[in-house]
Amino acid sequence: MxxxxxxxxxxxxxxxxxxxxxxxxxxxxxxxxxxxxxxxxxxxxxxxxxxxxxxxxxxxxxxxxxxxxxxxxxxxxxxxxxxxxxxxxxxxxxxxxxxxxxxxxxxxxxxxxxxxxxxxxxxxxxxxxxxxxxxxxxxxxxxxxxxxxGIRMEYFHGYGVLLACPKCGATVDKLAGWSETDDERDDTYAGARCTVCGWHDGGEI
The missing domain is CATH 3.40.50.10140 (Toll/interleukin-1 receptor homology (TIR) domain)
Structure with a gap:
């Protein structure tokens, strides 16, 4: 065999x-x-x-x-x-x-x-x-x-690597990174969001 x-x-x-x-x-x-x-x-x-x-x-x-x-x-x-x-x-x-x-x-x-x-x-x-x-x-x-x-991927701080929106499948050119700071806790959060369907996710960085 x-x-x-x-x-x-x-x-x-x-x-x-x-x-x-x-x-x-x-x-x-x-x-x-x-x-x-x-x-x-x-x-x-x-x-x-x-x-x-x-x-x-x-x-x-x-x-x-x-x-x-x-x-x-x-x-x-x-x-x-x-x-x-x-x-x-x-x-x-x-x-x-x-x-x-x-x-x-x-x-x-x-x-x-x-x-x-x-x-x-x-x-x-x-x-x-x-x-x-x-x-x-x-x-x-x-x-x-x-x-x-020829699949394009992109790394987003706070989330990881994405090649498409996990919810609607929009390609990475339709995704955007985001970040927010919690001044009271002195913590920073970041992630990715989809400009097509509104999906977003992330975590502390």
Whole structure:
């Protein structure tokens, strides 16, 4: 099987109740320049769901099974991983990866497989493990992706880095910094505000 660091296309198989965590992992992977198939993002309105999944299983380099009690109970997830096992297990150019989200017993078909521990609920750690990244590798990849896309970011004292308004999505040229001083406490506060929707946030500096 190929090293995970060489893989760029991932099929993320999961049960509905685990979607928020899986989306967090997928978002980090996309920002690092990886392609991920996630039903909510990847299937267009009007498109055949079984057809889209069939195509993704055929084309993606890695099948990632997020395994949990809910996944075990999901007939759809079971169908996906059984199909993936038959397609991936004997293909040297593809790989099947297991991410355990809890202590639910792993299916016998993949029980002897080395797995990624996602039981701590840390999407950063899982994303790094899936991409074969260590240290600051993912942050460097994310920076390169943003640079390639030409996305402008700006640092605001008291808040941090923004590339868009968290409320309405306005770009950074529509954001402005602010600062206020509390003379009684001798404290200074600063942050960012959106000139489009009025959103603002910040903290003590």
């Amino acid at each position: 190929p090293k995970l660091s060489a893989v760029h296309d991932y099929f993320l198989s999961h049960a509905g109740p685990d979607k928020d965590f899986v989306k967090g992992v997928g978002t980090r992977m996309q920002l690092a320049g990886r392609e991920v198939f996630l039903d909510e993002w990847s299937i267009e309105y009007g498109e055949s769901i079984p057809g889209a999944i069939e195509t993704a299983l055929r084309e993606n380099e890695a099948f990632v099974l997020f395994w949990s009690e809910k996944a075990k109970e999901s007939a759809w997830t079971t169908k996906e991983y059984r199909s993936a096992v038959s397609r991936f297990i004997d293909d040297d150019d593809r790989t099947l990866v297991l991410v355990r989200l809890d202590d639910t017993e792993v299916p016998e078909l993949i029980r002897d497989m080395k797995w990624i521990d996602g039981r701590g609920g840390d999407p950063d750690a899982v994303a790094d493990a899936l991409m074969g990244m260590r240290g600051n590798d993912r942050l460097i990849a994310m920076q390169n992706t943003l640079s390639e896309l």
